[in-house]
Amino acid sequence: MVKAFKPPSLELATVLKNHRHHLFSLTSNTWQARTLFALSRCRTKEMGGHIDKCSDTACSSLHISYNSCRNRHCPKCQGHLKEKWVCDREKELLNTAYFHVVFTIPHELNTMVLHDPKVVYRVLFKSAWQILVGFGNNPKLLGAQVGMIALLHTWGQNLSLHPHLHCIVPAGGLTKGGKWVQSKSKGKFLFPVKKMSNVFRAKFVENLRKETGGINNALSDVLFAKKWVIYTKKPFFGAKQVIEYLGRYSHKIAISNHRIKGIEGHHAVTFEAKNYKKGGKKELLSLSQAEFIRRFSLHILPKGFTKIRHYGILSSSSKKKVKGIIDQQLGKVIIVHSEEKKPLHRVCPTCGKGHLVTLTTFEQRGPPMNWKALFS
Numbered sequence: 511m512v513k514a515f516k517p518p519s520l521e522l523a524t525v526l527k528n529h530r531h532h533l534f535s536l537t538s539n540t541w542q543a544r545t546l547f548a549l550s551r552c553r554t555k556e557m558g559g560h561i562d563k564c565s566d567t568a569c570s571s572l573h574i575s576y577n578s579c580r581n582r583h584c585p586k587c588q589g590h591l592k593e594k595w596v597c598d599r600e601k602e603l604l605n606t607a608y609f610h611v612v613f614t615i616p617h618e619l620n621t622m623v624l625h626d627p628k629v630v631y632r633v634l635f636k637s638a639w640q641i642l643v644g645f646g647n648n649p650k651l652l653g654a655q656v657g658m659i660a661l662l663h664t665w666g667q668n669l670s671l672h673p674h675l676h677c678i679v680p681a682g683g684l685t686k687g688g689k690w691v692q693s694k695s696k697g698k699f700l701f702p703v704k705k706m707s708n709v710f711r712a713k714f715v716e717n718l719r720k721e722t723g724g725i726n727n728a729l730s731d732v733l734f735a736k737k738w739v740i741y742t743k744k745p746f747f748g749a750k751q752v753i754e755y756l757g758r759y760s761h762k763i764a765i766s767n768h769r770i771k772g773i774e775g776h777h778a779v780t781f782e783a784k785n786y787k788k789g790g791k792k793e794l795l796s797l798s799q800a801e802f803i804r805r806f807s808l809h810i811l812p813k814g815f816t817k818i819r820h821y822g823i824l825s826s827s828s829k830k831k832v833k834g835i836i837d838q839q840l841g842k843v844i845i846v847h848s849e850e851k852k853p854l855h856r857v858c859p860t861c862g863k864g865h866l867v868t869l870t871t872f873e874q875r876g877p878p879m880n881w882k883a884l885f886s
Contacts, residue, residue, distance in 0.1 A: 520770040522585055522806070525799050526550035528776045536800055537807045538624065545583055545810045546803065552579035552586050560871045561881055566864030572885055573859065573866060574877060582817075583810055585767045592761035595818075599659075599756050602829055603749050605840040606692070607681040609699050610755065612741040613638040613710065614674040618732050623664075623673060628812040629721050631673065635660060637714040638675050639821045644709070645701040646683050646822075652700065654683030654691040657824035657832075659756075662817040665764040667783040668795055669805035676759050678752065681745060684823050684832060690839045698742040711738040749843045760818060764809040772796075 527550045529536065533543040551557055559576035578587045615634060623630045639658060646656035658679050666672035679700060681693040693700050715733055719725055746752045765781060771794060772780035779802040784790045797805070811817055823832045858864045869885050878884060 520773055521767045522765065522770065523550050523552060523554075524773055525779055525802060528799060529803060532800075533803070536803045537810075541813050542807045542810045545581060546807060548579040548581050549584050552581070552584050553577065555876055556874055558871065558873045559877070560868045561877055561885060562866035562868050563885065564858040564861060564864040565867050566858065566861055569858060569861040569864055571858060571860040572882060574881075575866070575868075582761075583763055585763055585765070588761040588763065592757060595760055596753060596757045600749075600753060600845055602824070602833060603752060603843040603845075604680050604833065604836050605843045606690075608746040608752050609679045609681060610743040610746065611677045611679060611699055612674055612743075613677065614672070614739070614741065615714065616733065616736050616738065617671070618729070618736070619673075620671045623671060624808070626722075627664075628815055630718070631662060631664075631811075631815065633714060633717045633721055634673060634675055635662070635819055637710060637717050638677065640713055640717075641706055641710050642679065642700075643822070645706060652683050652691055652694065654685045654689075655822050656680065656683040656700070657822035657829075658820070659824055660819050660821070661759050662811075663759070663762065664809045664811075667786070669764055669797075669802070669808070671808050678746070678755065680823070684836065688835050690836050698744060703740050703742055707738050707740045710740060711736075714738075749845050753845070764806055773799075 526533070526546050530547065530550055533546045534540070537543045537546065553576040555576060557577040557579065559574060562573045562575050564571045564573075578584070580587050582588075582591075613634065615630070619630060638660060642656050642658055646652050646654060656679060658677050661676045662673070663676060664671060664673045681700065682691050685691055695701065699706075711734065715725070715730060746755065769782045770779065771782055772778075774780075776799060778796050779799050780794055780796045781802075782792055783795045785793050820826055820829070823829065823836075856865050858866055872878070
């Protein structure tokens with residue numbers, strides 16, 4: 511029996527509904543307000559829905575399911591999207607180790623992020639990739655073209671603004687002659703991290719100047735006075751580790767419903783957050799609902815902005831051709847699943863065995879009055 515998906519009892523949508531008529535005053539722009547409004551309606555009768563029946567003949571129970579908003583910021587809509595995305599990435603894995611690296615910009619840039627997030631985030635992606643390309647092309651370090659999958663996250667555990675890129679990078683690269691070159695590094699990353707950090711700072715400021723037409727000297731001095739740190743983790747040594755990482759980070763949003771532990775009427779929200787100053791200890795944090803909404807809205811990405819990007823030998827224009835060449839040299843990755851994956855949101859909540867089959871759909875006014883009699 512597959513355990514059916516059980517939605518959490520406390521939801522972000524509840525807080526948004528409490529303040530639905532004030533969303534425009536709690537956000538910075540209409541796009542943020544419209545996004546929050548969509549999240550508040552997700553899987554409610556306002557979205558319309560469908561009548562489902564369990565495929566197991568021993569059960570055959572009927573269920574009402576409301577449509578989802580399909581917004582990438584919605585905590586209810588990421589599960590099946592993540593599964594599909596991860597499945598596609600499984601097919602593209604190379605038979606080598608992968609490194610995990612995080613590029614973070616200092617909080618002194620937060621004001622600029624609030625003013626023009628699209629520019630700052632674009633510069634972050636561009637600068638991180640330029641660093642890897644520059645170090646990768648250095649024959650003393652690798653002398654080959656590298657690849658990168660970069661995922662933008664903008665939040666800290668307390669929902670503060672904390673833009674950073676989570677990246678996975680194959681432990682090697684492809685020469686112009688089509689030969690795979692394995693990493694020469696015995697450390698935590700392909701290249702010397704301290705040197706990368708200094709170059710990343712200079713490259714980011716340079717790109718930011720070009721994108722914005724210049725930044726004031728005071729901000730420039732502050733940015734260069736700070737120590738920028740590129741964080742690296744131990745490399746992944748197997749396909750399973752890479753897939754687990756991608757699944758954990760790819761469609762993550764600022765806060766999941768499971769982290770919300772209390773909603774007090776229209777007043778306060780209590781949620782769980784890790785305190786990294788105390789070694790990642792989980793603590794409860796309470797905010798007014800207005801402040802909670804304001805902080806969450808900081809992490810609504812600009813319209814059309816791509817938060818997951820592929821570069822180099824992992825880019826969409828190269829990966830199919832490149833993978834064939836690399837597989838001939840390294841061998842193919844074989845992933846064995848212990849059992850067939852089933853989307854939990856389509857498992858019958860009554861018996862946990864059958865899956866839900868849609869019988870009919872309905873609009874905002876709801877299902878027919880006698881829908882149970884009609885489909886029993």
